[in-house]
Amino acid sequence: MSSGVWDLMDLMPTRCKWIERLRRCGKTFLRRQQRLLRRIRKVYLHGFRSDKLKMLVRAKVHGATPLVIACRNGHYDVAEYLIERCKADIEQPGAVTFDGETIEGAPPLWCAAAAGHLPLVRLLVRAGAKVNSTTKTHSTPLRAACFDGHYDIVKFLVENGADIEIPNRHGHTCLMIACYKGHIRIAKYLLSLKADVNRKSVKGNTALHDCAESGSLHILKMLLLHGASMDVDSYGMTPLLAAAVTGHRHIVEHLINDENGLVSRQQRIDALELLGATCVDKRRDMVGALALWKRAMDDRFPTDGSEPISKPKDIPCIEAYDYAVEPNDAQELEELLADPDAMRMQALVIRERILGPAHPDTSYYVRYRGAVYADAGRFLRCRQLWHHALDMQRTVLPPLSPLTQSSLYSFVELFSYMLAERARPPLRGRIVPPVTFEDIDPVFKKALSEVERGVQLLDCKLNLDREVTLHTMQAVMIIALHLAALLAQLLDDLDISPETVKQIHKAVYTLVKLDIKVRQGRTPLHIVCSGEAARSTSSSQFVDGGKPAPSPALVGLMLRLGAEPDARDAEGNTPLHLACMLNPCPADVVRKLLEHGAHIDTVNYEGNTPAELLVTTNQKLWHIVNPLKYTTLKCLAARTVKDYNVPYRHVVPQCLHSTIITH
Structure with missing residues (x-):
């Protein structure tokens, strides 16, 4: 039973002897259980050799060591045993979670301070822990204690040498976070220690900015009394x-x-x-x-x-x-x-x-007002406002900005919602207008423009983190593919004019001819066939039977416009390989790839064909297509040469070498 039950029993009248007896028996049981666990722990750990014990104590589960876990959860006796008996490294960091956010590289002292466990903080400092150790984001134990308002821990750390002016990676100091969180007692204590009230963060804000945003008038008055000035941020x-x-x-x-x-x-x-x-x-x-x-x-x-x-x-x-x-x-x-x-x-x-247009709140409230209009069925007003917000962001923000991505994706959700609503019976007489090419095309062009800006960023020699840029460029590419899928969906409309069909083909051809590769060397066709675009949305055009699936209409359109069906990514996979890895395999996509020249027996760098990858998901190729229909004599000959290791270099014409290699 939990300790809360015994606390409840303590409040009950003790006239009933059986209640008193049950309470004594329960507490005796808990004491015996704790003694048994301590004995098992000591016997078990003492049975290890010192090298194995050291390895065990240093091992990580989900990125955290035993000591980090004990400090995070306030287990004093466990932490004490690990430090004093097992000689655990008190500076070895780990990954811990606070309020749903994972903190990487957190030392045990930081974990104890952030969680508010003062006895553990004292234990660690007494054992020699560095009071100014930091996480990967350069957050100190003192700043962690200031964040959640643990005044006693703040005071103890300062008294033991903690530096109140060490900022995190954003330049936020302990005073700034105390002001932002509204911890009056901590702010007053830091000010008594002559904390710098006018120190600026990376973005130029001061403690007075943080205080004004949080709304704490009492702290604001204290800051002004200590000489805070009305500075401007970035x-x-x-x-x-x-x-x-x-x-x-x-x-x-x-x-x-x-x-x-x-x-x-x-x-x-x-x-x-x-x-x-x-x-x-x-x-x-x-x-x-x-x-x-x-x-x-x-x-x-x-x-x-x-x-x-x-x-x-x-x-x-x-x-x-x-x-x-x-x-x-x-x-x-x-x-x-x-x-x-x-x-x-x-x-x-x-x-x-x-x-000004550069401030995030400017575009945020424009988008918010547009969303309100969309909820009221005023979709034209919504699109006008969202286009204005997007244009502001693209003017003042760097290429591939997350805010720009969010604005682009809002259009995808809006158009998908409108198409889905038109497919249903009208609700309370509300009629949703049709989505036209003229609605989607301007957004599609802006998405492609962002992708092109990303390509220019990759070509720039000043770009330091190529992998991050590829990742963000792929995110924008997926949004562009969503919009392309919506355009492909419009082709199913029987009332569409030949001129509109031509415009849709021209727009999607612009995407195909970019001929760019993103993460893992994948082309846009790879992304569509792998289901990556489908997994990032709940839009109806990507959903097949309740599970995310590639859009056959988009795959067919891209292939007709010249997308390469046998292009390879960094692992040697073709779009057909990636489609066959999905469960369930999108049969329509597989057929369209094969009809446009994809080879059914092409091997990737692991030596696997699409048919062999299907087997790994308990699916059979002949349940989808007839393999003989897509197997040529040329393919059979190349496979035979490869299987029997025939020396073909000086016998077979040079133009056929690549065919043999791919089989």
Whole structure:
């Protein structure tokens, strides 16, 4: 029984003798069990020779050593035994999981500090553990304790030599993380130790930025008392704007009303306008937003004779925002309240003007508003906003950015949803418009453009991590293949015009003629036939019988447009090999590959043919196709020469050597 049961029994009346007897028997049993486990452990481990014991203690399970596991889970007696009796290495790192995130290279002291086990922290420090040891991300045990607010551990580590200024790989210090997490006691303690309040991270933010984002007014006041300044980060954001973006009105009001004049009049106006935009998009508070914008308007055009501050004149009107123009007087502002859509567009215009297109929140809220329109069935407005967000990202972000990938993939999900909804009976009279070539093609071109930018990045000699670039380029390629599959699906429409058919072929041919290879030397046709694109989506065009499967329509279209059916990847596999590795094997894909010249008996670098790979998944080739139909005399002759090891180099013409080798 668990200890919680005995705690419950302690609360019960002790008048019943059987309850008291059961409690005594249970506790005696637990004490005997613990003694037995300790005896087994000692006898078992003492039975090993020192070299085997050392190997056992250093061994890792799922990336973690026994000591790392004990420190992570707070098993003091186990950790003590491993350190004192087994001489475990107290600095050997391992992989541990916190809140669903795996931390690589975490020393035992870091694990104990992060989990809040003060007795274990004391044990490790007493045993000589380095208090400033770090994980792979350069996080110290002190920073780990600051993250989750373990004040006693923070104080103990500092008293034993922990450096409060060691940042992690992002440049975030202990003070920054304590401010961001809102741990007032730890922040106050670090400030008493003269922690650098104006130190900047890699992206230029300070502890005051982190505090403004988290919304802790008490910590913010402490930082200001210790000399924190209103610096800007790499996005040009002050702590005031950071508070406005996250919607912490109390932080904004404190900063703009500070008696020391922390902010200028222009900064105050921008903060009020941005806070109003946040009210619209984050809180759906139109009245509150209008009140904030009116305050900003009064500040722009004061009645006390001060010089007015007009809005910029050169802001372009954007089609995605319905050509919205910011109001310049109170009457125009009041009229907005009668039109909720106009309020929403104003919020997007204001955010783009103040934050700029490079700030992640700018494109995020544009995409968010588009998603809201899609939920309401306004798919055209959704696409307009998403195209604008995608264009902003591609302008300011590096090639193959994860944010750009996310925006591209949103289109895939939208088009797939629309096609699936059109295949069902209308729900409550809601009619989903058809997906056309004109809808998909602009997104497809932007996806291919990202792939081409990735190729240029690979050709650049300054690129240091080729494998990471190939991985991200493959992710964008998969998105492009999703869109190509959607285009191929349009060909099944009986009402499609010959001109549209020609346009679809031209678009997909652009993908085929790129002739690029991504990870493992795979071509786009390899990716489609391997099911990689299918595994990354739940779209209906990739699903066969509930399981992810390649799109036969896309495979057939790519082959007709010149995709090489016998191209080899880094392991010598052709697209047919990869298709035959799937379970179940996509029969339509296999037939299309064979009909377009794929060889049924081509061997990969392991010497396996597609038919032999099918056997490994308990499938038979003749259940899918008739092998004799796709076996030529040339193939049989090449196989015979290879099987009998006939010396053919000076007998068979040079042009046939590659055929013999592939068989």
